[in-house]
Amino acid sequence: MAEENKFTVSIDGISVSVDPGTTILNAARQIGGDIVPPAMCYYSKLEGSGGKCRTCLVKVSKGSEKDPRPMPKLVASCRTTVMDGMEVQNITSPEVVEARKAVVEMLLINHPLDCPVCDQAGECKLQDLGYEHGSAKTRYEFERRTFERIDIGDKIQLHMNRCILCYRCVFTADQITDKRVHGVIGRGDHAEISTYIQGVVDNDFSGNVIDVCPVGALTDKTFRFKSRVWFTKPVQAHCACEKCSGKVTLWYKGEEVIRVTARKDEFGEVESFICNTCRFERKATSDWTIEQPTAINPASVIGANHYEQFQPPAVISEDEKLQTANRAQLLRTEKLK
Amino acid sequence: MGRKLLLTHINEPGIHTLEVYRQKGGYRAVEKVLKQMTPDEVVEEVKKSGLRGRGGAGFPTGMKWSFLAKPEGVPRYLVCNGDESEPGTFKDRYLMTHIPHALIEGMIVSSYALGAHTSYIYVRGEMMPQIRILERAIQEAKAAGFLGQNIMSSGYNLEIYVQPGGGAYICGEETALLESLEGKRGNPRIKPPFPAIAGLYGCPTVVNNVESIAATVPIINDGGEEYAKIGIERSTGTKLISASGNIKNPGVYEIELGLPVEEFIYSDEYCGGMANGKRLKAVVAGGSSVPILPANLITTTAAGTARLMSYESLSDGGFQTGTMLGSGGFVAFDEDQCIVRNTWNFARFYHHESCGQCSPCREGTGWMEKVLHKIESGHGAQSDIDLLVDVAKKIEGNTICPLGDAAAWPVASAIRHFRDEFEWHIQHPGLAKTQNYGLAQYADPLQPIL
Amino acid sequence: MLSVKNNQEVQFSTALVASCEEIISRYPEGKQKSAMLPILHAVQAEIGWLPAAAMDHVAALLKVEPIEVYEVASFYTMYLLRPQGKFLLEVCRTGPCCLVGAEKIMDHLENRLGIKEGEITADGLFSWRGVECLAACGFGPVLQIGPAYTFYENLTTDSVDKLLESLTEQEKNIHHGA
Numbered sequence: 001m002a003e004e005n006k007f008t009v010s011i012d013g014i015s016v017s018v019d020p021g022t023t024i025l026n027a028a029r030q031i032g033g034d035i036v037p038p039a040m041c042y043y044s045k046l047e048g049s050g051g052k053c054r055t056c057l058v059k060v061s062k063g064s065e066k067d068p069r070p071m072p073k074l075v076a077s078c079r080t081t082v083m084d085g086m087e088v089q090n091i092t093s094p095e096v097v098e099a100r101k102a103v104v105e106m107l108l109i110n111h112p113l114d115c116p117v118c119d120q121a122g123e124c125k126l127q128d129l130g131y132e133h134g135s136a137k138t139r140y141e142f143e144r145r146t147f148e149r150i151d152i153g154d155k156i157q158l159h160m161n162r163c164i165l166c167y168r169c170v171f172t173a174d175q176i177t178d179k180r181v182h183g184v185i186g187r188g189d190h191a192e193i194s195t196y197i198q199g200v201v202d203n204d205f206s207g208n209v210i211d212v213c214p215v216g217a218l219t220d221k222t223f224r225f226k227s228r229v230w231f232t233k234p235v236q237a238h239c240a241c242e243k244c245s246g247k248v249t250l251w252y253k254g255e256e257v258i259r260v261t262a263r264k265d266e267f268g269e270v271e272s273f274i275c276n277t278c279r280f281e282r283k284a285t286s287d288w289t290i291e292q293p294t295a296i297n298p299a300s301v302i303g304a305n306h307y308e309q310f311q312p313p314a315v316i317s318e319d320e321k322l323q324t325a326n327r328a329q330l331l332r333t334e335k336l337k
Numbered sequence: 338m339g340r341k342l343l344l345t346h347i348n349e350p351g352i353h354t355l356e357v358y359r360q361k362g363g364y365r366a367v368e369k370v371l372k373q374m375t376p377d378e379v380v381e382e383v384k385k386s387g388l389r390g391r392g393g394a395g396f397p398t399g400m401k402w403s404f405l406a407k408p409e410g411v412p413r414y415l416v417c418n419g420d421e422s423e424p425g426t427f428k429d430r431y432l433m434t435h436i437p438h439a440l441i442e443g444m445i446v447s448s449y450a451l452g453a454h455t456s457y458i459y460v461r462g463e464m465m466p467q468i469r470i471l472e473r474a475i476q477e478a479k480a481a482g483f484l485g486q487n488i489m490s491s492g493y494n495l496e497i498y499v500q501p502g503g504g505a506y507i508c509g510e511e512t513a514l515l516e517s518l519e520g521k522r523g524n525p526r527i528k529p530p531f532p533a534i535a536g537l538y539g540c541p542t543v544v545n546n547v548e549s550i551a552a553t554v555p556i557i558n559d560g561g562e563e564y565a566k567i568g569i570e571r572s573t574g575t576k577l578i579s580a581s582g583n584i585k586n587p588g589v590y591e592i593e594l595g596l597p598v599e600e601f602i603y604s605d606e607y608c609g610g611m612a613n614g615k616r617l618k619a620v621v622a623g624g625s626s627v628p629i630l631p632a633n634l635i636t637t638t639a640a641g642t643a644r645l646m647s648y649e650s651l652s653d654g655g656f657q658t659g660t661m662l663g664s665g666g667f668v669a670f671d672e673d674q675c676i677v678r679n680t681w682n683f684a685r686f687y688h689h690e691s692c693g694q695c696s697p698c699r700e701g702t703g704w705m706e707k708v709l710h711k712i713e714s715g716h717g718a719q720s721d722i723d724l725l726v727d728v729a730k731k732i733e734g735n736t737i738c739p740l741g742d743a744a745a746w747p748v749a750s751a752i753r754h755f756r757d758e759f760e761w762h763i764q765h766p767g768l769a770k771t772q773n774y775g776l777a778q779y780a781d782p783l784q785p786i787l
Numbered sequence: 788m789l790s791v792k793n794n795q796e797v798q799f800s801t802a803l804v805a806s807c808e809e810i811i812s813r814y815p816e817g818k819q820k821s822a823m824l825p826i827l828h829a830v831q832a833e834i835g836w837l838p839a840a841a842m843d844h845v846a847a848l849l850k851v852e853p854i855e856v857y858e859v860a861s862f863y864t865m866y867l868l869r870p871q872g873k874f875l876l877e878v879c880r881t882g883p884c885c886l887v888g889a890e891k892i893m894d895h896l897e898n899r900l901g902i903k904e905g906e907i908t909a910d911g912l913f914s915w916r917g918v919e920c921l922a923a924c925g926f927g928p929v930l931q932i933g934p935a936y937t938f939y940e941n942l943t944t945d946s947v948d949k950l951l952e953s954l955t956e957q958e959k960n961i962h963h964g965a
Contacts, residue, residue, distance in 0.1 A: 051527035052695050054735055073734045079527045102731035106700040139724060142707045165693060183854040184522070184693075185861045187505070189703045191693040196857035197839045412815075424881045424920040455815070462828060462865045463921055465936035498813040503824045503863025506919065520823030520849070522862040538818055581883045581924035588925045625882055625920075668883050668924065682882045686919050692862075 007084040011035050011058075012092045012313050024077035024088055025056055029267060034311055035090050036267075038100075038132075040107070040125055040214045041166035042078035043269060049171050050078035053164065054103045055129060059096050062087035074099055092315055094325035097133075104133040109140035110189070111215075112161050119157075120216030122229040125268060126164065132329065147192050152182065153200030155221055155280055156210060160192050163217035169193065169209035176273050177205045193217065204243055207279040211262050211270050222280055223251075223259040234294035236263065239287055243275035249294050250285075257283045263294075339593040339606075340567060342555040342575050343548070347435055353470065355477035358438040366557040367445045367483055371491040374557075379450035383553055385561030387573035392418055392509070392546030393624060393664040395648050398553075404533040405451055406541040414542040415453040417444060417550050418514055419460035419467075422506040423624035424686060425666025428577035429547035431589040433460070433467040436551075437474035441497065443550035445483060446557055448495050451543055455496050458547075459514050462501040471499045506690035510738045511544040512536075513692065524694045525738035548577055569595030572647035576665050578607075583671035585609035596646045598622075599636045602669065615671035619755070622651055623663020625683050626743030628750030629676070630660050656750065675773045677762045680751040681709035687744030698741040701732040705748055712759065715766030722759050726752055797841045803833050807848055819849050823859050827866055832934035836867040864918065865933075872907045872914035874954050877931050878942075880917035883924035888942075892928045893917055895944045899951065912958060913951070 006017045011028050012035040018027045026044065028036045037058055042050030050056075056078050060071040065085025074096060077088070090096055108130055115121045147160035165184065170193075173180035182201050185194040195201065201209070209218050232251040239246040251259040260279045262270035282288065312330070316322045323330065351357035358364070370379050384399030405413060417440070421429040433440060440458070448456045460468050475497050478484045486494045505523045507513045512526035515537050536542020552574060556564045565573045572594035581587045584602065586609040592601065602617065603610045611617055620635040621627060638644050639658035644651065651662045670679070688702040705728050708721050729745035736742070752759060758774040799807070807826050814821040826848065830841050842856040849856075860866040867875070878893050893904075896915045900908055907914050923929045926940035930947075939950060 051737060054695055054697055054737075057735060076527065076737075099731075099735055102735065103696055106696045106704075106731070109700055109704060140704065142704075164696065165699065180852055181854055183858040185857055186693075187522075187862045188689065188691040188693040189699050191699075196854065196861070421922045422920060425883050425924050427922045427924050427926075430922050461922070462824070462863070463918075463931060463936055465828075465934075466938065500813075500821075501825050501828055503827065503859070504865035504918075505863050517824065518821060519818070520820035520859065521855075522858055538815065579925060581927065582886045621882075666883075666924070668886070670886065674886060679882050679885070682880075682885055686881050689919055 007082050007086070009082040009084075009086045009088060011088045012090050013315055014313065018082060020081075020084075022082055024058060024060075024075075024080050024082055024086075025050075027082050028077065028088075028090065032266075035313065037077045037090050038125070038129055039078055039267070040129070040164060041168060043168050043171070043212055044267075045269060045273075046168060046171040046175060046212070049166075049168055051076045053107070053166055055100060055107075057096060057099050057103070059089040059093040060086060061089050061093075091312065091326060092319075092322055094321055097325040101133050101135075104129050105135065105139075107164055108134060109138065110145040111164070112144060114162075118159075118162065118216040119219045119224060119229075120162075120213075123268075124216060125214035145189060150194060151198075152195060153202045153221075155207060155276065156201055157219045157221045157224060158193060159217050159219070160194075162215050163193055164215055165191060165193075166214055168212040168214070169218055172209050172212050172273075173201070173206070176208050177203050179203060202276075204275050204277075205273060207276045208262065208270070208273045210279075211264070211273075214268075220259055220261075220279070222283075226258045227253045232258065234296065236291040236294050237288035238291065239278065239282065239289065241275060241278055244278060245272045245274070246278060247272060248274055248278055248288075250288060250290075255285075257285060257288075339591070339596065340575065341591045342564075342567075343432065343436070343439060343551055343577065344589075344591045352436055353434075353438070353474070355438060355474070355481055358436070359481075362558075363438055364442055364478075364481075364483055366554045367442055368489065369557055370446050370449050371489050371493060376450045376452055379446065379553075379557065382561040383450070383556055386552075386556040386564035387561075387568075387571060388549060388552055388556060388564070389572070389648065390546055391548035391552065391576065391665070393423065393626075395662065398545060398549050401533070401545070402447075402451060402543060404531070405543055406534050407452065408541070412455070412540050413451055413453050414537045414540055415444065415448045415451050415456040416511075416515065416518065416537060416542060416544045417456070417458040417547060418509060418511065418544050419458055419464070419547045420502055420506075420509040420514060421464075421547070421664075422461055422509050422690075423626065423664050423666055424683065425579060425581060425621055425624045425668040426664040427579045427581075428589050428665060430464055430467060431579075432547060432551060432577065433464070433471060437467075437470050438478070439551045439554060440471070440547055441474050441478050441483075443553045444497055445478075445488075445495060446553045447543075447545065447550050448497075449493055450553075453543075454494050455498070457498050457500050457518060457537075459500045459502060459508070459518055461508070462503050465501065468499050468501055475499070505692075506686075507692045507738070507740055510740065513738065514544060515542065522692070524692050525740075527737055567593050569645065569647050570649050572649060572662075576646070576662070578646065578665045578667050580608050580667045580669070582667075582669035583612050583615060583674065584669045585612045592646055594645075594647045595650075597636075598644045598646055598651075601646055601667070602636075608667075608669065611669065611671050613671075615673060617669060618672045618674060619670040619676065621660075621666070621668040621670075621747075623661045624666035625668075625686065626739075626746055627661040627663045628656055628659075628746050629680075629754065630658075630750075631754050634658055634754070635660075656746070657753075660750075673773055676751055676755040676758050677709070677713050677769075680748055681706065681713045683747045684709045684744065687740065687747075691740060691744070695737045695741075697732045697735045698737075698744065701728055701741070702744045704728050705732075705744070709748070712762055713769075715762075715770055717759075717763040717766070719760070719763055721763070722752060722756065797834060797838055797844060799830070799841075799844060800833060803829060811848070820851055820855070822849060823851075823856065824863070827856075827860055828934070831865075831867060835873075836870050870907070873912050873958070874914070874932050876913065876915040877918040877921075877933075878915065879919070879921040879923070879927060879929050881920035883920070884927035884929060887927045889917075889928040891944065892930070892942050892947060895947055899948065912955065 037056035040053035057074040058077040064083030235250045250257045262274045346361045388398045389395040508517045508523040513523040517523045532542040601607045617632040638653045684706040688706040691702045693699045729749040732741045733745040762769045810822045810825045811819045843853045846853040846856045928942040
């Protein structure tokens with residue numbers, strides 16, 4: 001053991017020392033960079049989340065120092081805790097890269113290609129994933145699944161056709177709000193987020209479902225069609241709020257605040273949940289104390305239309321098999337140079 | 338005649354009643370464990386028997402029991418899995434209908450071994466008549482002092498309740514079953530933790546199949562070593578086989594593990610051969626999720642030895658040329674059956690039963706069904722075959738629970754062994770609507786052996 | 788999604804309320820949500836299907852939010868979220884039953900009753916649907932009729948006709964008797 005009461009785990013050959021009980025995904029986040037597995041359903045602030053989307057699958061090539069046997073199947077890194085001496089392969093395993101492509105394909109076959117009219121475009125996790133791991137053409141030749149449109153109130157827009165059933169909004173309603181009125185109705189590929197009988201999702205903290213949604217299934221009705229996010233200027237601000245921390249990001253178009261969201265970290269998770277008053281009612285600059293412009297991940301389209309270059313660990317440049325597995329990414333990087 | 342342990346008295350009039358069941362030696366195992374054995378000794382006996390889980394996975398029951406965590410002051414639970422939903426499998430229904438006390442007695446023995454004081458039998462909701470039968474049997478057992486407080490003055494207390502399911506194949510998966518028993522949607526849990534550590538209500542829990550639990554009764558009565566003498570290799574004891582499809586005598590048979598498959602199909606003691614003078618084309622040997630095998634590979638292994646009804650022999654050759662014993666759901670197809678149509682049917686089943694929680698299964702099962710339906714209805718393209726193989730591969734191993742594998746295997750194996758039939762369907766869409774591909778070169782013309 | 792119109796008041800009989808209480812007593816203190824599936828069966832047996840108002844009632848009994856009941860009821864296929872004919876004939880349509888003629892039985896039902904899967908006959912007596920494996924593959928084709936889930940095995944088109952006749956007859960007698 002590297003330190004007292006710490007476990008050492010290596011991910012794609014990079015070692016990190018973490019507390020026992022840490023998941024592989026969170027250990028990877030401590031390392032950072034391209035070896036962090038993507039996560040569409042896991043959300044560190046929501047208990048019980050994760051395990052469902054399968055985008056964060058990794059290979060455990062060595063179980064632990066004590067029991068070095070590899071795990072027989074790929075595991076969800078968001079729900080698998082590290083053991084001391086564990087060795088994990090993410091982008092250095094062709095099998096993982098292949099499985100991730102498979103999952104992305106599955107997530108996309110029934111997802112509408114309506115990015116041009118989707119308010120989430122530009123900050124959509126599925127868009128990022130599709131860009132990084134998707135194919136240019138679909139092999140799915142059947143009609144895409146659609147759901148009957150339902151209205152859940154004047155604040156939140158539900159667009160079920162785009163939903164990937166990550167369950168984050170359900171956990172949010174359970175854990176952050178005082179009453180859950182929406183949930184997952186039905187089963188299998190016809191399961192849907194719904195209130196079942198006509199109802200509105202509206203209470204002090206219900207707006208947070210918008211921030212946790214990885215795709216454009218839950219969007220802010222007060223922001224609807226007002227602007228593409230890359231034409232907006234995000235600014236950190238705060239106010240003295242009785243209900244929440246009051247720490248938000250204001251999204252400006254010109255002089256006008258067109259959207260208020262919680263502040264998000266580098267993994268796209270909110271730093272602290274905000275109340276509906278801050279989100280929907282405080283749309284004047286005078287409601288806020290402005291701090292500074294929001295630091296934008298250059299990988300985001302909000303960051304002036306350029307994508308960050310793929311920076312693979314050295315091992316990839318030395319191994320032909322790994323180069324083949326990561327071919328699409330490497331080619332893209334070449335093009336961007 | 339093979340030895341019978343579970344169905345010995347199946348034809349005895351009134352065997353479903355406590356009175357007749359006792360006359361035939363019933364509840365001896367309960368007396369024996371409560372009066373003469375410690376719980377650990379019961380576990381030891383089951384370990385010695387080599388009994389493997391009869392629900393499909395074949396995991397050693399005694400070992401599963403020994404994993405059960407026993408923290409102080411926390412209740413432990415035994416949950417019986419009577420959700421029997423795997424297509425081709427109907428043995429548990431048969432046992433619960435005709436000899437309900439065999440299950441109740443097994444429940445008492447097993448609960449005692451595990452230190453459980455409340456146990457549940459989760460039975461699929463469609464088996465409402467069997468639920469009533471079990472409830473009546475529990476009442477009888479309770480009235481006779483085999484359940485309740487201080488059973489047979491041993492100081493041991495136990496209550497058993499029957500829980501109906503609501504119509505979901507997925508609840509046969511043990512963690513989905515526990516979710517369902519907690520009154521929730523049957524979404525499988527992400528493991529670890531395993532139920533032995535955190536199961537029902539977060540407490541240590543063992544989930545066992547109906548037949549596994551019933552098998553503990555003869556194990557206790559005769560001793561684990563005696564039980565282990567029956568069978569072959571690591572396939573000890575007897576197994577209930579549900580036989581269906583185009584055979585002369587469909588039904589539930591108790592076999593000694595190790596019986597030659599050919600004998601099982603053609604002997605009058607069992608299936609009695611194929612019905613209507615037809616020939617055997619293929620067999621699904623262990624419930625719809627295990628790989629389908631053509632006639633020649635089900636009766637002999639690729640190495641040319643006779644294939645036996647056992648965990649090892651049926652899986653001889655891996656998935657290339659073998660299959661699995663699974664739940665013992667033995668479905669025989671005659672020469673008139675269409676593999677494409679059946680594969681589509683199974684794919685539709687898994688699509689319908691996917692819980693929708695994880696993306697490869699939710700999206701992939703529907704995709705496979707649609708492609709298979711397209712081929713079956715005469716609009717297939719040659720490339721669809723490889724697409725199916727690829728989609729199956731992308732589901733397999735990437736899902737939360739084994740339903741993904743169960744959906745992928747039947748499709749992959751049907752194409753592996755019957756690719757020419759799929760190609761014929763695609764090349765002759767008109768013909769495929771009016772006739773079947775029939776017996777092709779992969780099926781040996783078999784003569785009945787008896 | 789249901790409109791509010793469907794959401795009429797429902798009343799549980801005294802017997803049903805008592806039965807719900809007995810069911811809840813089977814589980815440890817605080818784990819009354821476990822009673823969800825058996826209680827939904829009991830409610831459906833009395834009402835014939837599960838209107839939203841009945842599910843709201845169940846939510847109150849179990850001290851959970853109504854959405855938790857909707858989530859569960861819509862997950863399992865046995866719970867009927869729409870009214871059906873008095874007799875809902877559920878025919879197994881999975882592989883092994885199809886090997887012995889289940890598809891013929893469903894075609895026959897469709898012709899004989901003159902309704903498609905999921906529809907109700909004009910007299911309100913019958914509905915039918917295909918369901919997945921009922922674990923009776925050795926006795927196929929099979930169908931079941933709730934709420935007792937009586938089983939009919941080794942079906943032929945003739946035995947289906949006889950069954951339909953006897954159910955119609957039985958219904959007539961009830962009405963004449965009353």
